[in-house]
Amino acid sequence: MPNKIITIAGGTGNLGGRIIRELLKKEVEVRVLVRSGSNQEKIAELEQLGAKIFTVDMNSEQEIAEVCKGASCVVSALAGLEDVVIEAQKVLLDAAILAGVPRFIPSDYSLDFTKFKDGENRNLDLRRQFHKYLDAQPIAATSIFNFTFMDMLTNEIPMIIFKKKWVLYWGNADHKISFTTIEDTATYTANVAVDDSSPRYLRITGDQISPKEIREVLNDLTGEKFRLIRTGGLGLLSALIKITRLFSPAKDELYPAWQGMQYMRNMMDERADLKTTDNDRYPGMEWTKVEDVLAQYLQENPIS
Numbered sequence: 001m002p003n004k005i006i007t008i009a010g011g012t013g014n015l016g017g018r019i020i021r022e023l024l025k026k027e028v029e030v031r032v033l034v035r036s037g038s039n040q041e042k043i044a045e046l047e048q049l050g051a052k053i054f055t056v057d058m059n060s061e062q063e064i065a066e067v068c069k070g071a072s073c074v075v076s077a078l079a080g081l082e083d084v085v086i087e088a089q090k091v092l093l094d095a096a097i098l099a100g101v102p103r104f105i106p107s108d109y110s111l112d113f114t115k116f117k118d119g120e121n122r123n124l125d126l127r128r129q130f131h132k133y134l135d136a137q138p139i140a141a142t143s144i145f146n147f148t149f150m151d152m153l154t155n156e157i158p159m160i161i162f163k164k165k166w167v168l169y170w171g172n173a174d175h176k177i178s179f180t181t182i183e184d185t186a187t188y189t190a191n192v193a194v195d196d197s198s199p200r201y202l203r204i205t206g207d208q209i210s211p212k213e214i215r216e217v218l219n220d221l222t223g224e225k226f227r228l229i230r231t232g233g234l235g236l237l238s239a240l241i242k243i244t245r246l247f248s249p250a251k252d253e254l255y256p257a258w259q260g261m262q263y264m265r266n267m268m269d270e271r272a273d274l275k276t277t278d279n280d281r282y283p284g285m286e287w288t289k290v291e292d293v294l295a296q297y298l299q300e301n302p303i304s
């Protein structure tokens with residue numbers, strides 16, 4: 001008999017699906033809020049794993065509240081722009097409060113945006129805006145700051161050019177960037193979801209590593225010599241963000257080119273430094289290192 005109920009939104013997504021898998025390893029009932037248009041294959045997979053699926057109108061506080069009744073925490077793993085981060089999350093949060101749920105985990109899963117100002121990163125501004133609403137509500141909340149998803153280092157992040165054996169960086173080659181895998185973030189989030197005394201903010205990182213150290217790891221793994229190339233300073237990056245945004249605004253896209261550049265600027269900013277972490281809050285967590293991710297990638301994609 002499960003001793004807790006956790007309701008989750010965004011369970012058909014990449015991170016959300018993994019959080020559900022981790023929750024199902026615990027003694028909890030997992031209720032997943034989905035839309036009528038959500039991916040049916042993913043829903044069937046989650047159902048087969050043991051999650052309980054509830055198809056709701058995500059604009060209806062009442063419908064969502066019904067699914068939240070009896071839950072000890074509502075987890076959001078939604079992804080999107082203002083209509084999702086602010087509007088859909090507000091409905092979800094209000095529904096959780098209406099149902100008497102004591103705790104909420106917003107879909108933050110980012111670098112620590114409490115250290116940055118509005119205007120520096122559009123997607124993080126939206127989260128900060130949602131927090132103003134969240135922090136005024138009668139519900140406890142925990143934000144998880146996992147910094148950059150480590151998995152993106154081998155594809156989305158324009159940093160390692162394997163074919164050319166280049167490591168590109170902006171700013172300081174010794175600046176340590178914090179990375180956590182999506183899987184480790186999900187495992188940690190599942191722990192937070194069942195932890196009734198989690199604080200407002202938790203900061204985790206699987207690895208902290210500088211561009212210079214990434215080059216050393218690549219050299220060791222491949223036996224080759226990777227070149228470290230400084231693409232410019234953070235001032236130049238800021239200028240390029242402005243120009244790119246002007247000529248290619250793509251306002252409706254979640255990750256237009258300039259948005260990726262804003263993340264890069266934040267990653268290389270010393271305000272993203274992490275002096276202490278909450279990694280040890282839950283026993284049994286094993287943190288994947290950048291070296292592990294690169295070794296796996298190179299095994300599957302040898303460079304010569």
Ligand SMILES: NC(=O)c1ccc[n+]([C@@H]2O[C@H](COP(=O)([O-])OP(=O)(O)OC[C@H]3O[C@@H](n4cnc5c(N)ncnc54)[C@H](OP(=O)(O)O)[C@@H]3O)[C@@H](O)[C@H]2O)c1
Nearest residue numbers: 010011012013014015038058078079107109110147148149
């Ligand atoms: N730190 C990092 O480096 C990093 C990188 C990437 C993502 N993230 C963050 O991780 C979190 C999860 O992202 P993800 O990549 O797992 O997202 P994803 O795979 O794109 O999944 C998004 C989920 O949100 C749901 N959704 C979107 N709009 C919705 C709406 N209006 N109403 C209800 N559900 C809606 C989708 O449901 P449907 O199936 O119904 O569409 C889906 O389940 C986000 O906070 C994202 O910003 C962090």
